[in-house]
Structure formats: structure tokens, C-alpha cells
Amino acid sequence: MELLTPETTHRLDSADFAALASGLGDGRIVGRLRAAQVSRRQLMLGQLVAAARSARIAEYFDVLVAAERRSPAAVRLLLLQPHVGAWLTATLRAVRGGSEAQGGLEARLEYMAGVALVAAMTAGVDAKFEVKVYGGSVTLPGLGRAILGDAHTASLEHIGGRTQLGTVVVPEHIEHSAGGWQAVRRLRCAATDLRIELSVDDVDPFRDCHQLGAEGRLSDDDIRHWQRLLDDAWPILVEHHRSYAEAIAAGLTTIVPLHSERPDHGMNVTSMEAFGAVSLTPPVNGRALALGLLHEFQHAKLGGLLDIQPLYERDDRPRHYAPWRDDPRPLGALLQGAYAFHGVVDFWRVQRRLLTEGPGQLAQVEFVRWRDRVWRTLDILEASGRFTSLGLEFLAGMRAAQSPWQQEAADAVTVAMAAEAADDHRVGWQLRNRLPETAAVRRLASAWQASMPCPRDPVPTETVRAGRMLTRSARLDLARLRIVEPARFAALSAGENATVGDIALAAGDLPAARRAYAAEIVATDRVDAWIGLALACQRDPDAPRLRFPELCMAVHRELSGTGDGTVDPLELATWLEPVECLAV
Numbered sequence: 001m002e003l004l005t006p007e008t009t010h011r012l013d014s015a016d017f018a019a020l021a022s023g024l025g026d027g028r029i030v031g032r033l034r035a036a037q038v039s040r041r042q043l044m045l046g047q048l049v050a051a052a053r054s055a056r057i058a059e060y061f062d063v064l065v066a067a068e069r070r071s072p073a074a075v076r077l078l079l080l081q082p083h084v085g086a087w088l089t090a091t092l093r094a095v096r097g098g099s100e101a102q103g104g105l106e107a108r109l110e111y112m113a114g115v116a117l118v119a120a121m122t123a124g125v126d127a128k129f130e131v132k133v134y135g136g137s138v139t140l141p142g143l144g145r146a147i148l149g150d151a152h153t154a155s156l157e158h159i160g161g162r163t164q165l166g167t168v169v170v171p172e173h174i175e176h177s178a179g180g181w182q183a184v185r186r187l188r189c190a191a192t193d194l195r196i197e198l199s200v201d202d203v204d205p206f207r208d209c210h211q212l213g214a215e216g217r218l219s220d221d222d223i224r225h226w227q228r229l230l231d232d233a234w235p236i237l238v239e240h241h242r243s244y245a246e247a248i249a250a251g252l253t254t255i256v257p258l259h260s261e262r263p264d265h266g267m268n269v270t271s272m273e274a275f276g277a278v279s280l281t282p283p284v285n286g287r288a289l290a291l292g293l294l295h296e297f298q299h300a301k302l303g304g305l306l307d308i309q310p311l312y313e314r315d316d317r318p319r320h321y322a323p324w325r326d327d328p329r330p331l332g333a334l335l336q337g338a339y340a341f342h343g344v345v346d347f348w349r350v351q352r353r354l355l356t357e358g359p360g361q362l363a364q365v366e367f368v369r370w371r372d373r374v375w376r377t378l379d380i381l382e383a384s385g386r387f388t389s390l391g392l393e394f395l396a397g398m399r400a401a402q403s404p405w406q407q408e409a410a411d412a413v414t415v416a417m418a419a420e421a422a423d424d425h426r427v428g429w430q431l432r433n434r435l436p437e438t439a440a441v442r443r444l445a446s447a448w449q450a451s452m453p454c455p456r457d458p459v460p461t462e463t464v465r466a467g468r469m470l471t472r473s474a475r476l477d478l479a480r481l482r483i484v485e486p487a488r489f490a491a492l493s494a495g496e497n498a499t500v501g502d503i504a505l506a507a508g509d510l511p512a513a514r515r516a517y518a519a520e521i522v523a524t525d526r527v528d529a530w531i532g533l534a535l536a537c538q539r540d541p542d543a544p545r546l547r548f549p550e551l552c553m554a555v556h557r558e559l560s561g562t563g564d565g566t567v568d569p570l571e572l573a574t575w576l577e578p579v580e581c582l583a584v
Contacts, residue, residue: 010308011308012029012308017393017397018397021395021397022401023339023342023346023398025243025247026243027251030304033308036304037079037085037304038080041080041084041088045064051095051096054109056110056129057112059129060113061112063117063125063129064116064119066120071124074122078118078141081142082253082254083142083207085273086209087111087141089273090273107135111139111205111206114139115141116129117140117156126158126159127158128159129155139204141204142201143170144184145181145203146170146181151166154167185223186198187199187223187226191238194246198255200255201256210271213259214256214257214279215257218257226255229283232286237293241294244347247297251297251304252277252297252300255277256279256280260281266280266282266283267281269296294344295347298339299340302336312388313386313387315386321380322337324337324341326428334381338374342374344370345402346405351363358484359484361414364411368410368418369418369421378399417483421476424473424475424535425473427549428527428528431549434463434464440460444551444558448559448572454575454578456579459582461548461551474502475506475535478503482507499517499520500516501513501514501517501529501533502532510539510543513532513535513536514536514537514543521569525556530549545577551579551581552576
């Protein structure tokens with residue numbers, strides 16, 4: 001059997017590497033990353049066909065080979081479809097692992113029928129074959145899907161320019177939905193001389209590769225809403241963040257809408273196996289979409305580079321603090337986050353000069369907050385000892401780009417607000433992910449109950465991972481509200497999303513905040529109340545230090561478990577002041 005033949009090597013010259021290290025990289029460089037993705041997927045496809053040992057898969061593969069002979073460019077574009085990459089990764093893993101039920105594996109393999117038919121369509125090759133139908137539909141990657149109801153099998157054919165999937169005839173204008181055909185719809189926008197076209201993929205079965213809740217079929221009104229957002233976002237990127245916009249236009253092809261319970265609680269994510277796609281909830285406005293696209297394509301650029309040139313020795317232990325995540329991260333993920341937020345810093349660096357009043361102040365805070373966090377994260381990466389010489393060169397390139405930003409002036413109020421936001425996240429991370437040794441906690445609880453002085457022995461504390469978390473901080477929401485809508489903030493009272501302690505903390509009334517949080521801890525023991533208490537203590541030199549809130553929370557919970565649940569957390573924090581926690 002003849003195989004699709006990938007290029008043997010892909011390299012970036014020193015200038016291209018330096019451009020990526022600085023956070024940038026133009027359309028030509030992105031084109032090289034895309035070419036490497038084609039080769040990678042060609043190799044994976046050959047491996048999948050060999051591992052599957054299926055006559056049906058071999059038949060589909062023969063159509064791909066014939067299409068490539070007719071039009072290599074058409075097949076390359078097909079292989080660059082993001083969810084072809086996601087499918088290849090998931091299916092090759094399932095074939096090799098042998099852990100998936102036979103029916104599930106067959107459904108994954110049968111996706112290749114749609115891949116083959118798209119190759120035939122785009123290359124102008126006649127093809128016809130019988131396929132098994134799973135889930136009531138057949139998907140043509142990047143184009144749409146045919147809804148076939150209860151059919152168990154269907155004939156797929158592209159003959160003489162006409163395409164039919166079972167009983168569904170694909171319209172001549174393939175972007176039109178009709179007669180059981182659900183087309184992948186597209187967003188288009190131009191600003192000055194730079195255009196972008198994005199598919200809105202709400203049909204591909206492999207689009208939810210993150211398992212974060214991809215939306216089902218969107219209404220036409222939803223699509224129009226996304227178009228309005230892009231119309232607002234794209235000029236922002238082109239006019240003010242041109243280098244990033246050029247890269248996005250060259251490499252981003254697909255967005256996958258995610259479901260969101262709250263319109264103001266956004267989420268966006270990129271899979272390294274779906275180069276060219278970003279999954280995201282509908283952002284609140286065009287500026288938020290511009291930032292989301294810039295942020296996520298940073299991930300794509302770095303992922304593409306790492307497929308060509310590894311930069312570090314793998315360390316998959318989830319143990320590092322990332323200021324943008326609520327869970328511990330392994331080394332590679334920490335690098336990914338630092339690189340993405342390198343772009344975020346640059347975005348707010350520019351936007352803070354364009355925006356005024358509340359939004360301008362918020363942009364200032366975001367710039368100062370993230371430039372500090374990325375700078376500190378670079379320290380961790382450089383000190384890890386796991387980066388190659390080329391990897392250290394990459395980090396140095398990021399550092400060099402960041403250095404001038406560190407010198408840009410910011411007023412004291414902005415610096416204080418940025419520090420408050422950073423501290424809020426760090427304390428929450430400590431409380432959720434740092435676990436003091438159980439034996440030490442019990443010794444401390446016993447000493448407290450015996451009215452003894454606090455033992456000064458250091459407490460071993462390990463980093464644990466309770467799973468991916470996407471939390472929301474009412475305190476940060478209030479801080480933003482105080483900046484953007486001060487009159488509305490002044491009229492707030494405690495409610496469902498903000499407690500008495502939260503409002504007092506945001507208003508700067510630290511003693512009232514401590515009292516309210518301490519009372520809430522005794523009543524409910526919420527982690528958010530512990531976060532607030534720690535912040536209210538740390539911001540006031542006259543309060544207990546509470547440097548290790550995870551220890552205070554653990555001892556308080558131990559005391560509650562022994563029936564001593566009314567202990568004042570502030571008194572306990574004062575008693576625990578001499579104790580140090582040591583990471584193990």
C-alpha cells in the first residue's frame with residue numbers, strides 16, 4: 001500500500017526562532033509551523049492505517065492517496081483541519097491502547113470515511129463506498145454533517161462533482177444548510193489590508209477534545225452574534241496588535257463555541273492536537289474576543305514550535321504554581337501559560353494607552369499584574385534545570401522582550417490593585433492545592449486543645465492535585481467593579497455572589513472583613529472565606545500574619561472534627577504564627 005509521504009525534516013532558522021521567542025512570528029513563520037503539522041499528521045495517518053489492519057480503513061486510505069496524486073495541496077489543507085488532528089491523536093491512542101470498547105473504536109475509525117470523501121471532493125476525484133453510521137450522522141471534516149436518522153449504513157459518493165451521503169444530497173453551495181445537511185458556517189472580516197476567515201465548528205464529533213462542553217448546533221442568530229464580535233475584535237488586532245494579527249490570520253482557521261452558564265464567566269482553550277482551532281465561550285465584547293484569540297494563538301505557535309524543536313526535558317509532575325490556573329501545572333504547561341500570558345501582557349500594554357476612565361484603569365492593572373506574574377514564572381522555568389541550551393535561549397528571548405515592559409511607569413494605586421489581584425489568586429491556590437502533613441496537623445490541634453504554646457517544628461506540606469478547577473473570585477469581580485463602575489460598587493450589599501466580608505475587603509475595611517470572614521468560617525467553613533481572611537490579614541500589619549492559610553484551615557478543620565468547631569480562626573492564626581510550612 002502506498003503511503004502519503006511527509007517531508008523528512010522541518011527547521012526554523014535563527015531569525016524565525018528569535019521572533020517566536022519574542023512572542024511574535026509573522027504569517028511566513030506560521031506557514032512553516034503549518035507545514036510541519038501536515039507532515040506530523042501524514043505520519044500519524046500512516047501509523048493508524050498500519051495499526052488498524054482494516055480493509056475498510058485501507059479502502060478510505062486509497063481514496064486519500066488518489067486524491068493526493070491529483071491535488072497534493074488539497075490534501076494538505078484537509079490534513080490541516082484542526083479536528084482531523086484531534087481525531088488522529090485520539091484514534092491512534094485508542095488503537096494502540098486497546099482499552100476502548102470495540103463499538104467505540106469502530107466509530108472512531110469510521111470517521112476516516114468522511115476524511116476520504118472530503119479529499120475526493122476537493123481534489124476532484126470520483127469515489128464511492130459504503131460506511132457504517134454512528135450517532136445518526138456522517139461528518140465531512142471542516143464542511144458539515146449529514147443527518148441520517150436511524151440508518152445503520154449509508155452510501156457515500158462523490159461522482160461527477162455531485163456529493164451524496166446516504167439520502168442527503170450536499171448542496172452545490174456547501175456553506176448552505178438544506179435537506180438534512182448541516183453546514184459548517186463561516187465568519188469573515190477584513191480590516192485595512194488583512195482578512196480573516198474562521199469556521200464555526202458546531203458539528204464535528206471530535207471538536208470537544210478538551211471535554212469542556214462544546215455547544216451543539218448554533219442558531220443563525222448565534223452565528224450573527226459571533227460575526228458581530230469578530231467585526232469588533234479584528235480591527236482591534238489589526239490596527240493595534242498587527243504582528244499578532246498576521247500570525248492569527250495565517251494559522252487560525254476554526255472556533256469551537258463552548259457552553260457557558262454565565263455570560264460574564266468566559267473560558268478559552270487550545271488543544272495541541274487541534275492546531276488551528278480555539279474553543280471558547282462567547283466573550284462579553286469584541287475586545288475580549290481579540291484578547292482571547294491573541295492569547296490562544298500563542299499556545300498554538302509554541303505547540304507548533306515544540307513539534308519541530310523540543311526545548312526541555314519532560315517533567316509531567318503537576319507541582320508548579322501558575323498565576324493563571326487554579327491547579328498545579330507540570331513544567332511544559334507552565335511554559336505554555338507563560339508564553340500565552342506574555343502575549344496578554346503585550347495586549348494590555350498597548351490597550352492601556354487607548355482606553356480611558358474605568359476600562360483604562362482596568363487595562364493598567366491587568367498590564368502590571370501579568371507582567372509581574374510572567375516575569376516571576378520565567379524565574380521558575382529558568383531555575384528548573386530541565387531546559388536545553390536552545391530552550392534557555394527561548395526563555396532568554398522572552399525575558400529580553402519583557403525587560404523594557406518592566407521599566408514602564410505605573411502609579412501606586414495601579415501597582416497596589418495588581419498586587420491584590422495576584423495575592424488573591426496565590427492564596428486561593430495555596431488553600432486548594434497545598435496539603436500539610438496529617439500527623440503534624442493533629443499534633444498542633446492536640447497542643448491547642450491542651451492550651452500549650454504552639455510547637456515550632458516546621459510542617460511538611462505537599463502539592464496535591466484535585467483535578468482541573470475553573471473557579472471564580474467574587475473578590476476580584478468586586479475589585480473590577482470598583483474600578484469600572486464605582487457608583488454601582490458603592491451601592492452594593494451582600495448577596496448571592498458577594499458576602500459581607502467580600503464587600504468590606506473590596507472597600508478596604510480590613511478589620512470588618514476579618515470579623516465577617518471569621519464568623520463565616522465558623523458557620524460554613526467555605527474555602528472562599530479562608531481566602532478572604534488570609535488576604536484581610538496579609539494586607540494589615542497589625543493583624544495575624546497568616547502566611548500559611550492552608551495550615552490554619554487544616555488545623556481548624558481537625559479541631560472541628562473533634563467537636564471543637566467554634567474556634568475563632570483569628571485566634572488560631574495568631575497562635576500558629578511561629579510555624580513554617582516546608583514544601584516536600
